Amino acid sequence: MKKNLKIALGFILALFVLTSCSKNENEAVGMVSPVVGINYVKALHNGDDVNLVKDKLMGATQIAGVVISDKNSGNFDDKEFVLQNTNKGTTAGLIIKLNDANTSINYGDSVKVEIENCVLTREKGVMKIKGTNLALSKVTKVSSNNTLKPTVLTPTQLFSQFYTRESTLIQLNNATIPNLTGGEVFAGEYKLSENTAISLLLSTRTDASFAQKFLPMVASFIGIPTYYNESSDYYNTAKLLFKMPNEDAVFNQTGSVYLNFPEDFEAAPASAKSQFLMPAINDKVTFRTGTWRIYQGIIGDKVNQDKFNPIGKQAIRLQEQLSEAAYLEMDFDLPNGASQITFSYGATNPATGTAVPSTFILEYSKDGGATWAPIGNSLTSDATVAKEASFSLNIVGNVRFRINKLGLGANGAVVKNGLLNIDDFKVYQNVD
Amino acid sequence: MKKILSIFFAAVVLLVACKKNTSENTPTNPSISSIVPAVAQANQIVAINGKRFSKNAAENIVKFAGVRAEVISATETELKVKVPVNGSTGNVTITINNHTSKGPVFTYGVAGNDPVEYEYVTSTYAGSATAGNTYGPLLEAQFSTLEGVALDESTGDLILADRGNQIIKRIRKNGTLVEFVAGVKGAGTVNGAVDVAKFNNPYKVAVDKFGNIFTVDNGGARIRKIDIATNLVSTFAGPTGATVTTGFIDGPSTTARFNVPIDAVVDNEGFVYVADANNSAIRKISPDGTVTTLAGAGPSQNGLVDGTWPNVRLNRPSGICLDKDGMLLVADRYNNAIRKIDRHTGKTTTIAGTGTAGFKDDEALKATFNHPFGIHADKHNNIYVTELNNNAVRMITPEGRVVTIGGNGTLGFAEGKPGVSQFYNPTDVTVDEDGNIFIADMSNNRIRKIVKVPKI
Numbered sequence: 001m002k003k004n005l006k007i008a009l010g011f012i013l014a015l016f017v018l019t020s021c022s023k024n025e026n027e028a029v030g031m032v033s034p035v036v037g038i039n040y041v042k043a044l045h046n047g048d049d050v051n052l053v054k055d056k057l058m059g060a061t062q063i064a065g066v067v068i069s070d071k072n073s074g075n076f077d078d079k080e081f082v083l084q085n086t087n088k089g090t091t092a093g094l095i096i097k098l099n100d101a102n103t104s105i106n107y108g109d110s111v112k113v114e115i116e117n118c119v120l121t122r123e124k125g126v127m128k129i130k131g132t133n134l135a136l137s138k139v140t141k142v143s144s145n146n147t148l149k150p151t152v153l154t155p156t157q158l159f160s161q162f163y164t165r166e167s168t169l170i171q172l173n174n175a176t177i178p179n180l181t182g183g184e185v186f187a188g189e190y191k192l193s194e195n196t197a198i199s200l201l202l203s204t205r206t207d208a209s210f211a212q213k214f215l216p217m218v219a220s221f222i223g224i225p226t227y228y229n230e231s232s233d234y235y236n237t238a239k240l241l242f243k244m245p246n247e248d249a250v251f252n253q254t255g256s257v258y259l260n261f262p263e264d265f266e267a268a269p270a271s272a273k274s275q276f277l278m279p280a281i282n283d284k285v286t287f288r289t290g291t292w293r294i295y296q297g298i299i300g301d302k303v304n305q306d307k308f309n310p311i312g313k314q315a316i317r318l319q320e321q322l323s324e325a326a327y328l329e330m331d332f333d334l335p336n337g338a339s340q341i342t343f344s345y346g347a348t349n350p351a352t353g354t355a356v357p358s359t360f361i362l363e364y365s366k367d368g369g370a371t372w373a374p375i376g377n378s379l380t381s382d383a384t385v386a387k388e389a390s391f392s393l394n395i396v397g398n399v400r401f402r403i404n405k406l407g408l409g410a411n412g413a414v415v416k417n418g419l420l421n422i423d424d425f426k427v428y429q430n431v432d
Numbered sequence: 433m434k435k436i437l438s439i440f441f442a443a444v445v446l447l448v449a450c451k452k453n454t455s456e457n458t459p460t461n462p463s464i465s466s467i468v469p470a471v472a473q474a475n476q477i478v479a480i481n482g483k484r485f486s487k488n489a490a491e492n493i494v495k496f497a498g499v500r501a502e503v504i505s506a507t508e509t510e511l512k513v514k515v516p517v518n519g520s521t522g523n524v525t526i527t528i529n530n531h532t533s534k535g536p537v538f539t540y541g542v543a544g545n546d547p548v549e550y551e552y553v554t555s556t557y558a559g560s561a562t563a564g565n566t567y568g569p570l571l572e573a574q575f576s577t578l579e580g581v582a583l584d585e586s587t588g589d590l591i592l593a594d595r596g597n598q599i600i601k602r603i604r605k606n607g608t609l610v611e612f613v614a615g616v617k618g619a620g621t622v623n624g625a626v627d628v629a630k631f632n633n634p635y636k637v638a639v640d641k642f643g644n645i646f647t648v649d650n651g652g653a654r655i656r657k658i659d660i661a662t663n664l665v666s667t668f669a670g671p672t673g674a675t676v677t678t679g680f681i682d683g684p685s686t687t688a689r690f691n692v693p694i695d696a697v698v699d700n701e702g703f704v705y706v707a708d709a710n711n712s713a714i715r716k717i718s719p720d721g722t723v724t725t726l727a728g729a730g731p732s733q734n735g736l737v738d739g740t741w742p743n744v745r746l747n748r749p750s751g752i753c754l755d756k757d758g759m760l761l762v763a764d765r766y767n768n769a770i771r772k773i774d775r776h777t778g779k780t781t782t783i784a785g786t787g788t789a790g791f792k793d794d795e796a797l798k799a800t801f802n803h804p805f806g807i808h809a810d811k812h813n814n815i816y817v818t819e820l821n822n823n824a825v826r827m828i829t830p831e832g833r834v835v836t837i838g839g840n841g842t843l844g845f846a847e848g849k850p851g852v853s854q855f856y857n858p859t860d861v862t863v864d865e866d867g868n869i870f871i872a873d874m875s876n877n878r879i880r881k882i883v884k885v886p887k888i
Contacts, residue, residue: 047498160786160797195781197797197832234499236520303683309741310724311777344742385729386742
């Protein structure tokens with residue numbers, strides 16, 4: 001055995017020696033890909049400008065990718081566009097700086113760019129490819145109107161990962177712009193997080209098509225992370241900007257929360273609604289936001305059973321195993337429509353045994369509760385944890401809401417119709 | 433064996449012979465072994481130590497994350513360079529005659545309050561080389577997997593959780609001895625007088641403003657209280673008897689259950705906050721013992737989600753403290769992140785770490801940690817974090833920078849400056865009112881001390 005091992009070892013060593021001398025012999029065999037990944041190109045930059053000669057690009061002369069800036073929005077330099085591609089799972093982007101105007105390359109175009117003998121550089125902090133010969137004619141359009149799927153991050157994640165996310169398409173969901181007094185427009189720079197440790201600025205040029213539109217307090221944004229350094233070309237001391245490609249990149253705009261919301265169902269004692277049906281009070285109880293009808297429900301305050309926000313002591317508990325609907329219903333209208341609703345929902349734990357999920361629908365009424373319409377799909381509670389439901393809405397004028405817990409009947413192998421907790425009901429006004 | 437060696441030698445000779453431009457088998461690349469200090473600001477002069485530098489200063493091309501630095505003076509083993517204004521945190525590289533080598537990471541920032549004047553030096557405060565259970569003079573005393581250390585602010589004493597011995601010990605302010613507080617050697621759940629009571633793996637301790645000690649009995653899945661006025665040990669929350677049951681149950685003291693609790697802290701109103709690791713939750717205990725869940729959602733509900741209930745997720749939080757503003761800070765171990773939690777509302781944010789394991793000093797949310805386990809904030813809101821997998825002590829400055837002040841990434845036992853000093857499972861940290869930093873260096877069975885000293 002030992003001998004075999006020795007022979008094998010010698011053989012491996014011999015092989016190693018042979019192969020180590022064979023460099024340069026096979027390089028001309030086979031075609032080198034003319035296209036190189038953007039992440040590969042970016043990695044070449046080590047502070048100084050890099051001349052993109054062929055042998056630095058593994059023999060390639062082109063980069064390919066999808067354009068994520070929109071020349072029609074006016075939010076970008078008219079000689080530049082932002083290109084990103086995904087190579088071996090890594091998405092990277094940079095700016096292509098032409099020496100003539102970009103008249104034809106648009107958002108969603110898939111393009112190839114001849115970059116041989118161009119220069120990889122950072123200008124005002126941003127990584128770009130530029131060159132005396134880099135004209136629009138060096139850009140070949142492969143296809144148009146490609147669907148762009150942004151990477152969804154939190155502002156904290158984007159801040160942490162800014163270097164690698166530079167010049168790629170990112171989506172920030174329900175980002176809060178703090179300290180707005182109302183009436184501010186997009187033009188300028190606004191902080192994109194309430195977290196003071198994060199300096200991330202939504203940046204819009206004054207000549208952008210949407211520069212004079214009103215800024216939402218909370219919204220989801222799609223944008224391109226980019227550096228801006230006023231005094232030098234280095235990124236490390238630059239501001240971290242987030243630039244929307246165009247006007248469509250803001251959605252789910254949300255106004256401020258209605259006064260006294262979120263409703264936490266704490267203002268009345270549990271004894272105020274201790275029976276699932278209390279016809280003597282029409283099943284109505286007044287909390288901090290107003291009067292609510294709790295039909296086939298109680299105010300639940302059992303620790304480890306009712307899933308209430310632990311800041312408080314109570315949640316609404318709707319009855320289980322009914323063949324009729326149970327309701328938690330606002331007995332009042334909100335005047336300014338609704339842009340978003342959030343609330344918590346969870347399966348109440350029974351005194352013994354495990355929790356059983358149930359299914360419900362959020363509904364709204366614009367006629368004082370005479371008729372109701374569903375919002376979105378039904379939701380099913382989780383047996384283990386409370387979750388937050390969030391609906392983006394665009395309802396104007398008077399509106400009220402209710403939870404309609406479906407009367408699916410008795411629990412069985414198929415039917416799951418357990419107790420349901422609802423807490424922290426929060427309605428946002430509609431802006432505009 | 434000889435045969436193999438000779439074959440190997442021949443192969444090496446052949447290999448070398450294949451290399452271009454190399455006539456002898458001595459290395460030609462310069463190499464950087466250290467940068468002193470490794471944290472500094474632009475325009476400061478730092479020393480780069482290593483080998484094969486050019487004595488001609490101009491031939492050494494030194495770059496800080498790609499940005500060229502001016503070389504002031506050069507010998508073959510040391511370069512004095514000026515930190516470039518526009519460089520950034522990252523690797524320092526050196527190029528001489530087209531031979532480039534990558535050096536260690538240099539961090540732009542302020543080490544301590546003034547990097548020009550201070551540095552951090554680690555020494556041993558108590559404990560000796562061998563594990564044991566010996567009281568007496570600090571450096572002769574013995575501990576067994578000492579895991580917790582907390583400051584009694586009412587006296588300035590250090591309270592120690594000597595986990596392996598199941599005994600709570602004390603070092604008085606400016607004291608020279610390790611003294612007994614409570615516990616009989618050997619695991620147990622017995623309450624009563626301090627010389628009768630038994631603990632079950634007391635991981636860490638918290639001290640209230642009166643000097644009462646709360647021990648986090650990891651093995652007993654309960655929080656114990658040592659009443660300093662009566663010298664009696666009782667169960668503050670969790671199962672009371674010999675039977676250990678774990679769970680994720682809120683409610684009155686005796687009903688409540690924990691699951692691998694590790695650390696606790698007490699606020700001025702007497703509320704105790706517990707890092708309940710395997711419930712991935714922060715539990716809040718009222719002065720009457722009633723337990724609620726402040727943040728996190730129970731066993732296996734692991735995640736890195738900020739916000740408010742019911743969305744917040746943690747991943748086996750293992751260290752907890754209060755900062756000077758009364759905010760809770762949590763060493764969120766498996767998230768490799770530091771979380772900040774409002775102790776009244778449960779609102780949670782991430783203040784340091786990226787969520788990915790690593791050992792990088794940087795701006796707080798770009799720096800990386802590897803299993804942060806102990807945490808403490810001093811009166812200036814410097815936050816100190818001990819890490820199991822980096823075997824290091826990190827500091828988060830009030831300006832939001834992470835700086836390594838102890839440990840070099842390798843487990844071991846060594847005194848001295850950052851980059852030299854070593855720890856072996858630093859589990860907990862506290863700071864006295866003079867700013868001395870004390871580390872429970874668990875697997876070295878010692879209390880280590882880090883002091884900020886003026887640079888010479």
